[in-house]
Amino acid sequence: MLESTRYIPDESTMLRFGKKLAENILQVQANRAVILYFNGDLGAGKTTLTRGMVQGLGHQGKVKSPTYTLVEEYNVAGKMIYHFDLYRLADPEELEFMGIRDYFAKDCICLIEWPEKGEGLLPPADLSVNIDYYDDARNITLIAQTTLGEQILRQL
Ligand SMILES: Nc1ncnc2c1ncn2[C@@H]1O[C@H](COP(=O)(O)OP(=O)(O)OP(=O)(O)O)[C@@H](O)[C@H]1O
Ligand SMILES: [Mg+2]
Structure with missing residues (x-):
């Protein structure tokens, strides 16, 4: 499977990378939910990358962590x-109660932090995004898990 590693020296680079990643996802004709798993320790930058993606596509408001919701x-x-x-x-089972299947049935983009907690109830990822950190720098390893994931990666 296709794999790519990026060095991200600081937060603004992470935000820019998120914008590019989101733009690439929009360019790929999916006609189904595009699933990204974000793996990495607490504070690795999963939410920051999400913010880069969502605001990079034009969202003006805040992007806050949905930890409780x-x-x-x-x-x-x-x-x-x-x-x-x-x-x-x-x-x-909480995921069943919130009707998680309905989310994945749509033509949407799903960004999932801590996917291992939902094992068995989540669809497989198109793209795994692994973030490793050391001080302010990050290494992102993206691994395509489907043909769709490969299409997204190839243009990145
Ligand atoms: N290169 C970088 N890329 C991303 N974030 C960075 C970078 N350098 C510093 N940071 C800081 O690291 C923190 C990353 O926090 P963030 O909430 O995005 O992590 P997270 O992986 O979502 O953690 P959690 O598992 O707790 O949800 C932020 O405070 C951000 O400002
Ligand atoms: Mg987070």
């Missing part, structure tokens, strides 16, 4: 973006 949604550039943070998910 589990999901935040944005309607931007003619697309729904669902940002999940499953860190505080106690029981994967």
